[in-house]
Amino acid sequence: MKSPLFAAAILGLATSAQAQTLTVIAPDYFGSEWGPGPAIKEGFEARCGTCTLNFRTGDVMSRLQLEGARLDGDVVIGLNTDTTLRARETGLFVPHGQPLAALTLPIDWADDTFLPFNWGYNAWVYDKTRVKNPPTSFADLITREDISLIWQDPRSSSAGLALLLWVDQLYGEDAADVWAALSERTVTVTAGWSEAYGLFTEGEADMVLSYATSPAYHIVAEEDDSKAAAIFSEGHYLTAEVAGVLSGTENPGLAADFMAYILSPEFQQMIAYGNWSYPSALPREDWPEVMRDLPYPDTALFYSETQAEERRVPALDLWLEGMTR
Known part of the structure; x- marks a missing residue:
């Protein structure tokens, strides 16, 4: 007969395993083979070791508005600055907790809810x-x-x-x-x-x-x-595209790690080619040469x-x- 202690240990292992899966709500293009998602998944999973990053793709704003508190996910990525007010008003987001000093956008950014990843x-x-x-x-x-x-x-x-x-x-x-x-x-x-x-x-x-x-x-x-x-x-x-942490996340530590990853040079270099856009946290001299040379x-x-x-x-x-x- 298995002891209650053994059962608790098994339950703890299951909970730990579940906590190692990060679900990111993203637009359709993000998860496609030509989008930035595959490289981001590979890079983040290499950093976190045993975790898994899964993208749930589709119309992000519609999902926020229709599913509300029932939305199953940890992080949302791919909203843009012309639509973030509607997203903010759903009440589904918590502060991202990241320092903003590294941002290099040509506008001031002081938002503690939505973090820009490109523009x-x-x-x-x-x-x-x-x-x-x-x-x-x-x-x-x-x-x-x-x-x-x-x-x-x-x-x-x-x-x-x-x-x-x-x-x-x-x-x-x-x-x-x-x-x-x-x-x-x-x-x-x-x-x-x-x-x-x-x-x-x-x-x-x-x-x-x-x-x-x-x-x-x-x-x-x-x-x-x-x-x-x-x-x-x-x-x-x-316009800038942003990411935010959902209040219903069951993996707040992993969500915080992902938000920090967004500001890393690895992610920023990746997004320049994966999304063909300006990185949000790289000075212009560190952009890919092809982008530095464009008008x-x-x-x-x-x-x-x-x-x-x-x-x-x-x-x-x-x-x-x-x-x-």
Whole structure:
């Protein structure tokens, strides 16, 4: 007959084993073979020794809002600064507990709930074989009738939402006129980034809404330097992607280790290539050379999460007005 002490020991081992599995809620792209997830999993598991990192992928915001306190996970990664207010208001997050001194974003960051792991500038990417004299400002883009465009719907795409807020910040109540002008040379507005960028690379338009770092992928992965980002004199809209610790985590120590891993040079170097974006905690001189060499905007345009949420609906109204003229 087994003693109560033996049974308790077995239970303790089971609990310990369970505590060594970290579940990270992430967007679909994170877990794909071309996304950053596989390398992050390998790197973190090598550090923690006996732990396992599992990604649960899908629409992160919908999962937070629909599952609420029933959400089974430890950490959320992949939210961006235009949507964090809605995530924060779910009450599902606790402070991340990480020092912020290492962050190198071009904006001040003092958030103790959401930790940025990368960031980027939205930009219009063009094919240099088709566009010989790219626009040098947003004002220039609006008047260029010789350029065809593809971009994303702000109601379904984070990149599209960033464009909406970019135009809102530059043009305010005059934004409807901008959308009307852009719609005249728009080939299509897609639900998401992948579809839009795929159509662009297939030659369906001269320019596509993407990121200032997008050409780095073509240079490194395809040895193709025919893509470039048009840098605008007014500045470019900045978004950061963030991670946060769920209040319902059963593995707070492992979750804290993962948040610390985000700020490590290993993770930061990994995210530059895995996500083709600027690292959040590396000085520019430590970025991959291909990113250091890309054209870089002089001015960062940014809305705080409160401003982004306050302007989202009014800006959408102006978008709809302009697009239906």
